Amino acid sequence: MADPTRRALIAAAAALPLVAVSGCNGVNVLASPPRQAADVGLLQAAIGAEQLLVTQYAAVLRGLTGSGAGASAALAAALEPLLGQHRAHLAELRSRLIVPGGSASPSPAARATRAPAVPAAPAAAVAFLRAAEQATAAAMLGRLPGASASLAQLFASISASEATHVPALDDALRDVPGRAGA
Amino acid sequence: MTEPGATGALQGALAAEHAAVYGYGVVGAYLTGASRATAAADWVAHQNARDELEAMLRSRGSQPGPAAIAYQLPIPVRTSGQAVSLAVILEERIATAYLGLVALSTPALRELGALQVRQSALRAAFWRGSTVAFPGLTAAALAAPRRNPALGRQS
Numbered sequence: 001m002a003d004p005t006r007r008a009l010i011a012a013a014a015a016l017p018l019v020a021v022s023g024c025n026g027v028n029v030l031a032s033p034p035r036q037a038a039d040v041g042l043l044q045a046a047i048g049a050e051q052l053l054v055t056q057y058a059a060v061l062r063g064l065t066g067s068g069a070g071a072s073a074a075l076a077a078a079l080e081p082l083l084g085q086h087r088a089h090l091a092e093l094r095s096r097l098i099v100p101g102g103s104a105s106p107s108p109a110a111r112a113t114r115a116p117a118v119p120a121a122p123a124a125a126v127a128f129l130r131a132a133e134q135a136t137a138a139a140m141l142g143r144l145p146g147a148s149a150s151l152a153q154l155f156a157s158i159s160a161s162e163a164t165h166v167p168a169l170d171d172a173l174r175d176v177p178g179r180a181g182a
Numbered sequence: 183m184t185e186p187g188a189t190g191a192l193q194g195a196l197a198a199e200h201a202a203v204y205g206y207g208v209v210g211a212y213l214t215g216a217s218r219a220t221a222a223a224d225w226v227a228h229q230n231a232r233d234e235l236e237a238m239l240r241s242r243g244s245q246p247g248p249a250a251i252a253y254q255l256p257i258p259v260r261t262s263g264q265a266v267s268l269a270v271i272l273e274e275r276i277a278t279a280y281l282g283l284v285a286l287s288t289p290a291l292r293e294l295g296a297l298q299v300r301q302s303a304l305r306a307a308f309w310r311g312s313t314v315a316f317p318g319l320t321a322a323a324l325a326a327p328r329r330n331p332a333l334g335r336q337s
Binding site for chain 2: 081082084085088089092137141144145149150152153154156157158159160161163164165167168
């Protein structure tokens with residue numbers, strides 16, 4: 001349990017900046033380093049979830065590109081920025097877990113790299129991503145209670161971003177002409 | 183009972199809500215039709231959030247901070263496009279302010295903060311017409327803690 005790698009991870013998670021947003025209580029960067037060990041587990045779970053979402057978006061986009069139709073191209077163009085934001089989530093989450101010596105963490109992230117099965121029809125694929133966004137956003141909120149202040153802010157922001165992807169996906173689907181195949 | 187920092191974070195969120203209530207009044211004045219109706223709904227949402235924060239502060243024995251008489255707008259607003267841009271700015275600041283509640287360890291306050299960050303992000307995405315990766319965690323939010331209710335706060 002308390003091997004050097006784990007201790008280094010814990011130290012990395014503890015050394016994070018806290019966004020100073022409220023008024024006069026000039027934020028307590030040095031105050032109460034809370035539950036770092038919990039942070040590592042929460043971070044790994046969040047990284048795994050984002051990694052899965054990235055692979056799901058990528059798989060859907062591969063399917064749309066393969067089908068080549070104009071409507072699919074328009075849908076793909078709408079999905080690309082959402083995928084880009086998930087990649088940003090993933091990068092930010094990963095940046096908060098520093099693994100010494102370049103040894104990759106054998107965490108949920110590793111398991112999620114297999115190409116996931118996604119529906120082929122555009123409408124069904126978007127519905128699939130919509131459900132995935134909702135589930136990921138909810139799970140991200142579920143990680144708030146045990147997280148340190150800084151990580152809780154990141155989780156809340158990422159969850160909010162994912163919540164905005166749901167109406168964005170609805171709009172993307174609405175803009176696809178003749179949306180059959182759901 | 184009250185966690186250290188909770189009152190400050192609640193006051194910070196309240197200050198942002200006061201500014202949003204003022205700002206949405208300007209936003210709505212430059213919009214018509216469905217956009218104006220959306221601005222009116224958002225204006226009400228911010229009034230309700232303001233009222234909730236004031237009640238929470240009073241229940242903790244704190245005097246809620248007052249709204250300013252007037253606010254300097256962060257951008258000039260003369261057109262509907264500028265009004266929409268103002269709405270986006272207001273929501274980004276709201277999201278940042280509520281992240282101050284998320285930083286608290288009291289579960290109910292953290293949960294309220296997260297809920298409001300989400301609601302703000304949804305409103306911002308509507309006005310912006312696109313989504314962002316980190317609502318409330320903008321470079322501007324990182325740069326300057328809010329200290330007064332002025333919309334045009336600059337550090």
